[in-house]
Amino acid sequence: VHGSHIINGDKAPVNSMQYMVSVQSNGRHACGGFLISEDFVVTAAHCNTKPNLVVVGNQNIKSSNVKKINIQYSCVFPTFRKVGLGNDIMLLKKVSMSNAVKTIQIPNSDRTLTENICMVAGWGKTESNNYGDDLRVAKVSIINSKVCQREWDNTLPPNVICAGGYETTKGFCQGDSGGPLVCNGEAVGIVSFNRNSNCTYPNAPNIYTDVSIYHQ
Known part of the structure; x- marks a missing residue:
């Protein structure tokens, strides 16, 4: 039941939505997320599948100029149990900020x-x-x-x-x-x-x- 892909959407314009991050586990895209400050990313709690890095800085996550930033720790909302029951929110603390990205x-x-x-x-x-x-x-x-x-x-x-x-x-x-x-x-x-x-x-x-x- 998890949210998964954009249906009937368009390729995002160049240099737009620079707050977007790819939350990754073992080098593979797992979920989206977004930067709310220099240090923190917001994503869904059901994405807590041991993510170890976020990818920022380019709308193509396989681009050679993306920044791969390690996650220091994750904080799942305390009363989250499973997707569909509410409180599906998680904070990720990352290591550093890239000059190429922005917050929302x-x-x-x-x-x-x-x-x-x-x-x-x-x-x-x-x-x-x-x-x-x-x-x-x-x-x-x-x-x-x-x-x-x-x-x-x-x-x-x-x-x-x-x-x-x-x-x-x-x-x-x-x-x-x-x-x-x-x-x-x-x-x-x-x-x-x-x-x-x-x-x-x-x-x-x-x-x-x-x-x-x-x-x-």
Whole structure:
């Protein structure tokens, strides 16, 4: 059920979204993530598969000029149990900052989400069912929480945002987990899960962890 790839998205413009990182285990892309400060990356808690480095500095993660930075430690939200039950958020402390990358703001806890169209990006599978080396991005619509709960048979945990995957051909899939839902220049959500790993959209709404709940 994990979020995995960008479906029907486009290749990200050059030098855009420089806050994006590839969270890797043993040299392989595992999840997306995003820089919120010089030292810290936010990603999904279900990405805690012993990640040992993050790759930054280029939208092509196989490029010769990427920076591979070791992870010092990870901090999973204490009450996270498994994907689908909520609190799917993790902080990674990395070693150093690359001058080629930037950070992204996260919203305060009192923020009200008013945007209709936001963006999601990642290096996961595409509609051709292949993993890509190039960062891809798709525009997705925010879905009303009551509509979203209805489409998920009232099984969703609290503190989530719904966007994409429903009444549209665009959304995320395997490999995109941990990446940000970006609205008006802020990372408001974290790619968490979709229904039964089915990335043939339209389907049920895609689910993101609501970042603002965890920002004090």
